[in-house]
Amino acid sequence: MSGWNTHDIPDQHGRVAVVTGANSGLGYVVARELARKGARVVLACRSGARGSAAVDRVVAEVPGAVADFARLDLGDLTSVREFAERFPHERLDLLVNNAGVMALPYGTTADGFETQFGVNHLGHFALTGLLAPVLLATPGARVVNVSSGMHALANVDLDDVNGARRYRRWIAYARSKSANLLFTHELARRLAAHGADVVAAAAHPGYAATNLQTAGPRMEGRRLTERLVEFGNRIVAQSAESGALPLLYAATAPDVKPDSFTGPALMMWRGAPAPSWRAPWTLDDAAGERLWVASERLTGVAYEVLKA
Numbered sequence: 001m002s003g004w005n006t007h008d009i010p011d012q013h014g015r016v017a018v019v020t021g022a023n024s025g026l027g028y029v030v031a032r033e034l035a036r037k038g039a040r041v042v043l044a045c046r047s048g049a050r051g052s053a054a055v056d057r058v059v060a061e062v063p064g065a066v067a068d069f070a071r072l073d074l075g076d077l078t079s080v081r082e083f084a085e086r087f088p089h090e091r092l093d094l095l096v097n098n099a100g101v102m103a104l105p106y107g108t109t110a111d112g113f114e115t116q117f118g119v120n121h122l123g124h125f126a127l128t129g130l131l132a133p134v135l136l137a138t139p140g141a142r143v144v145n146v147s148s149g150m151h152a153l154a155n156v157d158l159d160d161v162n163g164a165r166r167y168r169r170w171i172a173y174a175r176s177k178s179a180n181l182l183f184t185h186e187l188a189r190r191l192a193a194h195g196a197d198v199v200a201a202a203a204h205p206g207y208a209a210t211n212l213q214t215a216g217p218r219m220e221g222r223r224l225t226e227r228l229v230e231f232g233n234r235i236v237a238q239s240a241e242s243g244a245l246p247l248l249y250a251a252t253a254p255d256v257k258p259d260s261f262t263g264p265a266l267m268m269w270r271g272a273p274a275p276s277w278r279a280p281w282t283l284d285d286a287a288g289e290r291l292w293v294a295s296e297r298l299t300g301v302a303y304e305v306l307k308a
Contacts, residue, residue, distance in 0.1 A: 004273050005245065006033050009252045013038035016089045016138075017251075018131070020072060020124070021099025023050040026146070026205055029244035030096055030251065032058050035065035037252075039094070044072040044083065046099075074099055074123025076110035077299060084130035091138040092131055094251055097124040097180075098146045103169040113298065114162040116169075120176035122299055125183055129301040136305055141198045144250045145184045148204050149263065151177035155281045158294050178282055179291060181261065186288030188259035190306045199258050203250035204276060205243030206264035249273035259283075 017034050021027040022043035035041045035058050043058070045051030051069040058067045070086065073079035100120045109118035128135075128143055135141045153174035163172050180202060187200040246262040250273075256262070263276030281287060296302050 004249055004253070006036075006248065009033060009037045009248060010254065011038055012252070015039045015093040016042070016091050017094040017096065018042045018044055018070075018087075018092060019096040019098055020044045020074065020127070023047065023054040025240050026244045026247060027096070027098040028054055028057070029240050030098065030247050031067065032061060032065075033244070033248055034094070034251070035067050036062045040066040040089075041068070042087075043067060043069050044099075045069065046071070046073045046075075072099075072127070073110075074119045074127070075115065077123070077126055077301075078110070080123055080126045081130060084127065087131065087134065090134070092134045092141060093138050094142050094144070095128060095131060095135065096144045096146070096247065096251055097128065098144075098247065099124075100146065100176075103173050105169065106163065106167045108162070112162075114167070114172060116172045116176045117161050117163075117179065120173075121179035121183065122295060124180070125295045126299040126301040128187070129296075129299075129303045132303055132305050135198055136194075136196050139197050142251060142256070143184075143187065143198065143200045144247060145180045145200070145202045146204065146247060147180040147184075147202050147261070148173075148177040149206065149276070150174050151181055151282065152279050154178060155279070156182060156287070156291055158290055161294070161298070178279065181278055181282035182284070182288050182291050183295070184261075185259050185283055185285075186292045189285065189288065190292075190303070192258060194306050196306070199256060201250045201256050201258065201260045201262070203246040203262040203273075205240075205246060206271075207243075246273040246276075 017039045019027050019031040022031040023045040031041045031043050043051055043054050055067045055069045059065050072083045107115040154171045156175050156179045184200050184202040191198050250262045261276045261278045262273050265271040265274035
Protein backbone atom coordinates (compact mmCIF):
# COMPACT_ATOMS: atom_id res chain seq x y z
CA MET A 1 0.00 0.00 0.00
CA SER A 2 2.98 2.29 0.61
CA GLY A 3 3.14 5.05 -1.99
CA TRP A 4 0.01 3.82 -3.77
CA ASN A 5 -1.40 6.37 -6.21
CA THR A 6 -3.63 6.63 -9.26
CA HIS A 7 -0.97 5.06 -11.50
CA ASP A 8 -1.57 1.83 -9.57
CA ILE A 9 -5.27 1.61 -10.42
CA PRO A 10 -5.82 -1.57 -12.47
CA ASP A 11 -7.31 -1.39 -15.95
CA GLN A 12 -11.04 -0.75 -15.75
CA HIS A 13 -12.08 -1.31 -19.39
CA GLY A 14 -15.34 -3.23 -19.65
CA ARG A 15 -16.39 -2.26 -16.12
CA VAL A 16 -19.34 -0.12 -15.07
CA ALA A 17 -19.12 2.11 -12.00
CA VAL A 18 -21.63 4.29 -10.17
CA VAL A 19 -20.27 7.10 -8.00
CA THR A 20 -22.72 9.07 -5.89
CA GLY A 21 -22.09 12.75 -5.25
CA ALA A 22 -19.70 12.86 -8.22
CA ASN A 23 -20.26 16.46 -9.31
CA SER A 24 -17.47 17.81 -7.08
CA GLY A 25 -14.83 17.00 -4.47
CA LEU A 26 -13.89 13.41 -3.74
CA GLY A 27 -16.66 11.92 -5.86
CA TYR A 28 -15.58 13.85 -8.92
CA VAL A 29 -11.95 12.76 -8.55
CA VAL A 30 -12.99 9.12 -8.09
CA ALA A 31 -15.25 9.23 -11.16
CA ARG A 32 -12.60 10.92 -13.29
CA GLU A 33 -9.83 8.51 -12.34
CA LEU A 34 -12.02 5.46 -12.92
CA ALA A 35 -12.90 6.87 -16.34
CA ARG A 36 -9.21 7.51 -17.02
CA LYS A 37 -8.58 3.80 -16.51
CA GLY A 38 -11.35 2.85 -18.91
CA ALA A 39 -14.47 2.35 -16.77
CA ARG A 40 -17.86 3.51 -17.92
CA VAL A 41 -18.80 5.83 -15.07
CA VAL A 42 -22.26 6.96 -14.00
CA LEU A 43 -22.10 10.24 -12.07
CA ALA A 44 -25.10 10.02 -9.73
CA CYS A 45 -25.88 13.55 -8.54
CA ARG A 46 -28.84 15.50 -7.18
CA SER A 47 -28.43 18.54 -9.44
CA GLY A 48 -28.90 18.04 -13.15
CA ALA A 49 -26.94 21.18 -14.00
CA ARG A 50 -23.97 20.34 -11.77
CA GLY A 51 -24.01 16.68 -12.71
CA SER A 52 -24.04 17.40 -16.44
CA ALA A 53 -21.27 19.98 -16.00
CA ALA A 54 -19.20 17.38 -14.15
CA VAL A 55 -19.62 14.91 -17.01
CA ASP A 56 -18.41 17.60 -19.43
CA ARG A 57 -15.37 18.22 -17.20
CA VAL A 58 -14.52 14.51 -17.06
CA VAL A 59 -14.70 14.22 -20.85
CA ALA A 60 -12.60 17.37 -21.25
CA GLU A 61 -9.93 16.18 -18.81
CA VAL A 62 -9.91 12.57 -19.98
CA PRO A 63 -10.18 12.31 -23.77
CA GLY A 64 -12.17 9.25 -24.70
CA ALA A 65 -13.80 8.95 -21.29
CA VAL A 66 -17.21 7.31 -21.16
CA ALA A 67 -19.25 9.12 -18.50
CA ASP A 68 -22.96 9.63 -18.01
CA PHE A 69 -25.07 11.68 -15.62
CA ALA A 70 -28.04 10.19 -13.77
CA ARG A 71 -30.13 12.10 -11.27
CA LEU A 72 -30.12 10.79 -7.72
CA ASP A 73 -31.36 12.55 -4.60
CA LEU A 74 -30.41 10.41 -1.62
CA GLY A 75 -32.69 12.49 0.58
CA ASP A 76 -35.72 11.25 -1.35
CA LEU A 77 -36.39 7.52 -1.48
CA THR A 78 -38.63 7.99 -4.51
CA SER A 79 -35.63 9.40 -6.37
CA VAL A 80 -33.50 6.48 -5.20
CA ARG A 81 -36.06 4.00 -6.52
CA GLU A 82 -36.32 5.86 -9.82
CA PHE A 83 -32.55 5.80 -10.23
CA ALA A 84 -32.45 2.03 -9.71
CA GLU A 85 -35.41 1.45 -12.02
CA ARG A 86 -33.77 3.49 -14.79
CA PHE A 87 -30.33 1.92 -14.39
CA PRO A 88 -29.67 0.77 -17.97
CA HIS A 89 -26.72 -1.59 -17.58
CA GLU A 90 -26.74 -5.37 -17.20
CA ARG A 91 -23.69 -5.26 -14.97
CA LEU A 92 -22.47 -3.10 -12.11
CA ASP A 93 -18.86 -3.71 -11.13
CA LEU A 94 -18.47 -0.90 -8.64
CA LEU A 95 -20.80 1.16 -6.47
CA VAL A 96 -19.08 3.98 -4.59
CA ASN A 97 -21.46 5.36 -1.96
CA ASN A 98 -19.67 8.68 -1.60
CA ALA A 99 -22.29 11.43 -1.39
CA GLY A 100 -22.93 12.94 2.00
CA VAL A 101 -23.66 15.95 4.15
CA MET A 102 -21.83 17.13 7.26
CA ALA A 103 -22.86 18.92 10.46
CA LEU A 104 -25.91 20.61 8.99
CA PRO A 105 -28.50 22.49 11.05
CA TYR A 106 -31.42 20.24 11.91
CA GLY A 107 -33.56 19.27 8.95
CA THR A 108 -35.39 16.30 7.50
CA THR A 109 -35.37 14.45 4.20
CA ALA A 110 -38.37 14.16 1.89
CA ASP A 111 -39.33 11.03 3.84
CA GLY A 112 -39.07 12.68 7.26
CA PHE A 113 -35.69 11.34 8.42
CA GLU A 114 -33.06 13.51 10.08
CA THR A 115 -31.03 14.75 7.12
CA GLN A 116 -27.60 13.39 7.97
CA PHE A 117 -28.80 9.89 8.88
CA GLY A 118 -31.26 9.92 5.99
CA VAL A 119 -28.80 10.98 3.29
CA ASN A 120 -25.54 9.49 4.55
CA HIS A 121 -26.91 6.10 5.58
CA LEU A 122 -30.52 5.35 4.67
CA GLY A 123 -30.28 6.69 1.12
CA HIS A 124 -27.21 4.59 0.39
CA PHE A 125 -28.66 1.54 2.15
CA ALA A 126 -31.71 1.77 -0.10
CA LEU A 127 -29.64 2.37 -3.23
CA THR A 128 -27.37 -0.60 -2.56
CA GLY A 129 -30.34 -2.86 -1.87
CA LEU A 130 -32.15 -1.83 -5.04
CA LEU A 131 -29.00 -2.39 -7.11
CA ALA A 132 -28.11 -5.62 -5.30
CA PRO A 133 -29.50 -7.94 -8.03
CA VAL A 134 -27.23 -6.47 -10.71
CA LEU A 135 -24.28 -6.32 -8.29
CA LEU A 136 -24.66 -10.01 -7.45
CA ALA A 137 -24.95 -10.84 -11.15
CA THR A 138 -21.56 -9.18 -11.83
CA PRO A 139 -18.53 -11.35 -10.98
CA GLY A 140 -16.06 -9.54 -8.73
CA ALA A 141 -18.35 -6.59 -8.02
CA ARG A 142 -17.53 -4.22 -5.19
CA VAL A 143 -19.38 -1.80 -2.90
CA VAL A 144 -17.42 0.97 -1.20
CA ASN A 145 -19.08 2.97 1.57
CA VAL A 146 -17.40 6.26 2.40
CA SER A 147 -17.22 6.91 6.15
CA SER A 148 -15.11 9.28 8.23
CA GLY A 149 -12.65 9.20 11.11
CA MET A 150 -15.25 11.35 12.85
CA HIS A 151 -17.38 8.24 13.30
CA ALA A 152 -15.44 7.71 16.55
CA LEU A 153 -17.42 10.52 18.20
CA ALA A 154 -20.64 8.51 18.49
CA ASN A 155 -22.27 5.15 17.97
CA VAL A 156 -25.55 4.71 16.11
CA ASP A 157 -28.60 5.42 18.27
CA LEU A 158 -31.45 3.34 16.85
CA ASP A 159 -33.77 4.62 19.56
CA ASP A 160 -33.40 8.18 18.29
CA VAL A 161 -32.42 8.10 14.61
CA ASN A 162 -34.12 11.44 14.04
CA GLY A 163 -32.36 13.25 16.86
CA ALA A 164 -35.71 14.05 18.44
CA ARG A 165 -34.44 14.01 22.02
CA ARG A 166 -31.51 16.32 21.41
CA TYR A 167 -29.96 17.25 18.08
CA ARG A 168 -26.24 17.94 18.05
CA ARG A 169 -24.97 18.34 14.51
CA TRP A 170 -21.53 16.76 14.96
CA ILE A 171 -22.89 13.85 16.97
CA ALA A 172 -25.54 13.28 14.30
CA TYR A 173 -22.82 13.30 11.66
CA ALA A 174 -20.72 10.84 13.63
CA ARG A 175 -23.68 8.51 14.08
CA SER A 176 -24.34 8.52 10.35
CA LYS A 177 -20.69 7.69 9.67
CA SER A 178 -20.75 4.88 12.25
CA ALA A 179 -23.83 3.63 10.43
CA ASN A 180 -21.84 3.55 7.17
CA LEU A 181 -19.25 1.29 8.81
CA LEU A 182 -21.78 -0.90 10.57
CA PHE A 183 -23.70 -1.27 7.29
CA THR A 184 -20.47 -2.32 5.57
CA HIS A 185 -19.83 -4.88 8.31
CA GLU A 186 -23.29 -6.42 8.08
CA LEU A 187 -23.36 -6.31 4.27
CA ALA A 188 -20.01 -8.10 4.12
CA ARG A 189 -21.26 -10.72 6.58
CA ARG A 190 -24.42 -11.37 4.57
CA LEU A 191 -22.57 -11.49 1.26
CA ALA A 192 -20.18 -14.08 2.70
CA ALA A 193 -23.05 -16.16 4.08
CA HIS A 194 -24.68 -16.05 0.66
CA GLY A 195 -21.45 -17.07 -1.08
CA ALA A 196 -21.63 -13.95 -3.23
CA ASP A 197 -18.67 -12.83 -5.34
CA VAL A 198 -19.05 -9.25 -4.11
CA VAL A 199 -16.74 -7.34 -1.76
CA ALA A 200 -18.17 -4.71 0.59
CA ALA A 201 -15.50 -2.38 1.98
CA ALA A 202 -15.23 1.09 3.47
CA ALA A 203 -12.88 4.04 3.15
CA HIS A 204 -12.41 7.57 4.39
CA PRO A 205 -10.45 10.56 3.03
CA GLY A 206 -8.94 11.90 6.25
CA TYR A 207 -9.12 15.69 6.30
CA ALA A 208 -9.62 16.64 2.67
CA ALA A 209 -10.51 20.08 1.38
CA THR A 210 -13.98 19.85 -0.16
CA ASN A 211 -17.17 21.86 0.01
CA LEU A 212 -18.57 19.41 2.58
CA GLN A 213 -17.15 21.37 5.52
CA THR A 214 -18.56 24.74 4.45
CA ALA A 215 -22.10 23.63 3.60
CA GLY A 216 -23.46 23.93 7.17
CA PRO A 217 -22.10 27.43 7.91
CA ARG A 218 -23.22 28.60 4.47
CA MET A 219 -26.77 27.34 5.03
CA GLU A 220 -26.98 29.32 8.27
CA GLY A 221 -25.33 32.45 6.91
CA ARG A 222 -22.37 32.14 9.31
CA ARG A 223 -19.88 33.86 7.04
CA LEU A 224 -17.07 34.11 9.59
CA THR A 225 -17.24 30.38 10.33
CA GLU A 226 -17.38 29.61 6.63
CA ARG A 227 -14.26 31.68 6.00
CA LEU A 228 -12.42 30.09 8.92
CA VAL A 229 -13.22 26.65 7.57
CA GLU A 230 -12.05 27.66 4.12
CA PHE A 231 -8.81 28.94 5.66
CA GLY A 232 -8.34 25.66 7.52
CA ASN A 233 -8.93 23.74 4.30
CA ARG A 234 -6.20 25.71 2.57
CA ILE A 235 -3.66 25.44 5.38
CA VAL A 236 -4.24 22.07 7.03
CA ALA A 237 -6.29 19.81 4.79
CA GLN A 238 -4.97 17.67 1.99
CA SER A 239 -6.42 18.15 -1.48
CA ALA A 240 -9.45 16.32 -2.81
CA GLU A 241 -7.03 14.58 -5.19
CA SER A 242 -5.14 13.11 -2.22
CA GLY A 243 -8.26 12.49 -0.16
CA ALA A 244 -9.73 10.39 -2.97
CA LEU A 245 -6.82 7.93 -2.93
CA PRO A 246 -8.15 5.72 -0.09
CA LEU A 247 -11.51 5.58 -1.86
CA LEU A 248 -9.88 4.60 -5.14
CA TYR A 249 -7.75 2.01 -3.37
CA ALA A 250 -10.79 0.43 -1.71
CA ALA A 251 -12.60 0.52 -5.06
CA THR A 252 -9.92 -1.02 -7.26
CA ALA A 253 -6.96 -2.61 -5.46
CA PRO A 254 -6.96 -6.40 -5.93
CA ASP A 255 -6.07 -7.20 -2.30
CA VAL A 256 -8.98 -5.34 -0.63
CA LYS A 257 -10.67 -7.56 1.94
CA PRO A 258 -14.37 -7.61 2.84
CA ASP A 259 -15.23 -5.19 5.66
CA SER A 260 -11.82 -3.50 5.44
CA PHE A 261 -11.51 0.20 6.25
CA THR A 262 -8.95 2.22 4.30
CA GLY A 263 -7.81 5.76 5.07
CA PRO A 264 -4.74 7.99 5.02
CA ALA A 265 -1.67 6.50 6.68
CA LEU A 266 -0.60 9.51 8.75
CA MET A 267 -2.77 9.61 11.89
CA MET A 268 -5.87 8.94 9.73
CA TRP A 269 -5.39 12.52 8.52
CA ARG A 270 -3.36 12.52 5.33
CA GLY A 271 -0.96 10.43 3.29
CA ALA A 272 -1.06 7.27 1.21
CA PRO A 273 -3.85 4.69 1.66
CA ALA A 274 -3.44 2.36 4.64
CA PRO A 275 -5.59 0.20 6.94
CA SER A 276 -7.49 2.51 9.25
CA TRP A 277 -8.56 2.17 12.87
CA ARG A 278 -12.30 1.92 13.51
CA ALA A 279 -14.40 2.01 16.64
CA PRO A 280 -15.24 -1.44 18.03
CA TRP A 281 -18.98 -0.82 17.84
CA THR A 282 -18.70 -0.81 14.03
CA LEU A 283 -17.68 -4.49 14.18
CA ASP A 284 -20.53 -5.65 16.42
CA ASP A 285 -22.56 -8.41 14.72
CA ALA A 286 -25.65 -7.89 16.87
CA ALA A 287 -25.60 -4.12 16.29
CA GLY A 288 -25.16 -4.69 12.56
CA GLU A 289 -28.21 -6.94 12.51
CA ARG A 290 -30.29 -4.36 14.39
CA LEU A 291 -29.23 -1.56 12.07
CA TRP A 292 -30.01 -3.70 9.03
CA VAL A 293 -33.49 -4.62 10.24
CA ALA A 294 -34.24 -1.00 11.18
CA SER A 295 -32.96 0.26 7.83
CA GLU A 296 -35.11 -2.19 5.88
CA ARG A 297 -38.12 -1.11 7.90
CA LEU A 298 -37.44 2.62 7.52
CA THR A 299 -36.67 2.53 3.80
CA GLY A 300 -39.02 -0.24 2.72
CA VAL A 301 -36.11 -1.82 0.83
CA ALA A 302 -35.62 -5.52 1.58
CA TYR A 303 -32.50 -7.26 0.28
CA GLU A 304 -34.42 -10.26 -1.06
CA VAL A 305 -31.41 -11.57 -3.00
CA LEU A 306 -29.48 -12.01 0.25
CA LYS A 307 -32.20 -13.82 2.13
CA ALA A 308 -31.90 -17.55 2.71
